Amino acid sequence: MSDTTFTPDLLRVIHPLDDAPEQKLYHADLGSMQMTASVRFSLVLLRCYLAGMVMLVGWRVLSGL
Amino acid sequence: MSFASMERSVAAARPGWRHRVLHFLVVAGPGLIVMVADNDAGAVSTYTQAGAQYGTSLLWVLLLLLPVTYFVQEMVARLGIATGQGHAAMIYQRFGKWWGRFSLVDLLLLNFLTLVTEFAAIALAARHLGLTPSVVVPLAAVGLILLVGTGSYRRWERMTLLLCGLNLAWFGLAALVRPDWGSAAMDSVLPNVPPGGVSGDFVFLVIAMVGTTIAPWQLFFQQSCVADKRLRFADLKLARLDTLVGAVAVVAFAGCMLLVGDAMHRNGLSYQDPAQMAGALTPLIGIVGSKLILLLMCNAALLGATAISLSSAWAWGEVMGWRNTLEARISQAPHFYAAYALCVAAAAGLVLVPGAPLQVIILGVQVLAGVMLPSAIVFLQLLLNDRAMLGERFANRRWNNWVNWTVIAALFALSLVLAAQVIAPTLFSAAI
Numbered sequence: 233m234s235d236t237t238f239t240p241d242l243l244r245v246i247h248p249l250d251d252a253p254e255q256k257l258y259h260a261d262l263g264s265m266q267m268t269a270s271v272r273f274s275l276v277l278l279r280c281y282l283a284g285m286v287m288l289v290g291w292r293v294l295s296g297l
Numbered sequence: 298m299s300f301a302s303m304e305r306s307v308a309a310a311r312p313g314w315r316h317r318v319l320h321f322l323v324v325a326g327p328g329l330i331v332m333v334a335d336n337d338a339g340a341v342s343t344y345t346q347a348g349a350q351y352g353t354s355l356l357w358v359l360l361l362l363l364p365v366t367y368f369v370q371e372m373v374a375r376l377g378i379a380t381g382q383g384h385a386a387m388i389y390q391r392f393g394k395w396w397g398r399f400s401l402v403d404l405l406l407l408n409f410l411t412l413v414t415e416f417a418a419i420a421l422a423a424r425h426l427g428l429t430p431s432v433v434v435p436l437a438a439v440g441l442i443l444l445v446g447t448g449s450y451r452r453w454e455r456m457t458l459l460l461c462g463l464n465l466a467w468f469g470l471a472a473l474v475r476p477d478w479g480s481a482a483m484d485s486v487l488p489n490v491p492p493g494g495v496s497g498d499f500v501f502l503v504i505a506m507v508g509t510t511i512a513p514w515q516l517f518f519q520q521s522c523v524a525d526k527r528l529r530f531a532d533l534k535l536a537r538l539d540t541l542v543g544a545v546a547v548v549a550f551a552g553c554m555l556l557v558g559d560a561m562h563r564n565g566l567s568y569q570d571p572a573q574m575a576g577a578l579t580p581l582i583g584i585v586g587s588k589l590i591l592l593l594m595c596n597a598a599l600l601g602a603t604a605i606s607l608s609s610a611w612a613w614g615e616v617m618g619w620r621n622t623l624e625a626r627i628s629q630a631p632h633f634y635a636a637y638a639l640c641v642a643a644a645a646g647l648v649l650v651p652g653a654p655l656q657v658i659i660l661g662v663q664v665l666a667g668v669m670l671p672s673a674i675v676f677l678q679l680l681l682n683d684r685a686m687l688g689e690r691f692a693n694r695r696w697n698n699w700v701n702w703t704v705i706a707a708l709f710a711l712s713l714v715l716a717a718q719v720i721a722p723t724l725f726s727a728a729i
Contacts, residue, residue, distance in 0.1 A: 256381035
């Protein structure tokens with residue numbers, strides 16, 4: 233008898249879209265991330281680097297691979 | 298695969314593993330789709346070209362990329378589950394409007410160029426299938442718009458997973474070309490340089506392989522997809538498994554493509570593009586195999602196109618504050634669907650203007666993606682170390698940071714090599 237016991241709730245899986253929304257860790261009050269000056273500087277350098285690289289790749293592509 | 302609105306009750310017998318399997322099927326989707334969609338038309342071209350030019354010598358690059366692509370996408374899935382927000386929204390909110398818009402413009406530009414290559418591939422395959430591109434390309438565009446416009450995330454996910462499943466045919470094609478399995482296995486695990494040495498084309502192709510395996514749109518796509526699917530904290534472990542399965546699948550499919558290209562190399566056939574390759578291999582794989590390559594090329598392009606257009610539309614919506622969910626009907630999220638349709642229609646329209654050098658555009662886009670990826674990953678790294686938002690549970694551990702900084706350093710190094718190659722094309726001309 234115990235082998236055939238029907239216990240549907242044990243295998244019940246609720247799709248996330250059917251589940252109640254949960255409180256996430258991000259909320260609008262958090263605002264901007266606190267960044268150190270070095271991180272900010274790194275990001276500016278990164279962008280400059282990317283601009284240069286994009287131009288180089290563009291030149292290479294246009295001149296034929 | 299995720300079998301939709303799965304609120305199932307099943308007779309209980311050893312509920313532990315069955316429950317976990319069902320839970321996985323419910324959670325799976327974003328990781329698998331983002332990975333398999335990454336094997337888009339450009340990837341088919343890059344991997345088959347790698348095989349055609351260098352045989353199986355570059356298989357080790359694929360194996361090396363497996364953990365890299367998993368670690369990067371796992372972080373995206375974790376961030377999406379923790380915040381319930383897309384990647385563009387997070388950059389916009391945490392780094393400010395300027396960085397948010399800059400990233401969005403980067404993404405939209407690269408995505409658009411990539412989309413052009415997807416439709417160009419569809420046009421090319423259609424031509425080789427004896428169909429009229431000016432009919433097939435608009436039909437594909439309409440199909441892609443209808444795919445997302447059903448107002449149901451689950452319907453889109455099911456249909457997209459079906460397209461992913463079609464990639465299994467690559468295994469059949471790889472077997473059909475009868476590769477040297479022993480040599481392929483050795484080349485997969487032992488890094489080596491092809492007989493011609495390190496040439497500029499070799500370096501360019503390796504960077505293209507990295508660029509096509511880990512693309513910026515993937516970061517934006519998976520995080521938005523996870524947010525749209527509303528994955529919960531409790532789903533994190535299985536979302537990781539979903540991502541791992543996807544990473545294994547994408548590398549396995551890519552390996553098969555490279556083996557098919559290798560058949561060209563072994564038979565001394567010259568390679569132009571995947572469609573020409575399909576024709577050239579007809580004596581070896583038959584007309585059915587040849588047509589299958591063309592159809593898989595179309596499938597790869599369609600899969601890539603829907604994922605890339607969605608990543609653009611989701612990101613655009615996040616930055617502009619539009620409602621952006623596949624659960625909404627078109628009338629409920631008009632801007633989101635209009636952005637998606639605009640991306641698809643503009644790229645499809647551009648392809649119908651004759652004269653674009655397909656192979657140059659495809660390889661160039663993959664390289665551009667490789668160059669722009671470091672930027673996207675730097676943002677990801679900073680966000681995953683945002684303990685004020687994520688707390689200790691979801692923030693990167695020390696080893697996560699080591700892995701990620703190593704990946705970033707490697708990507709920068711590859712980009713610098715590319716720059717050196719562009720500035721001094723003869724730098725790698727001598728065999729090493």
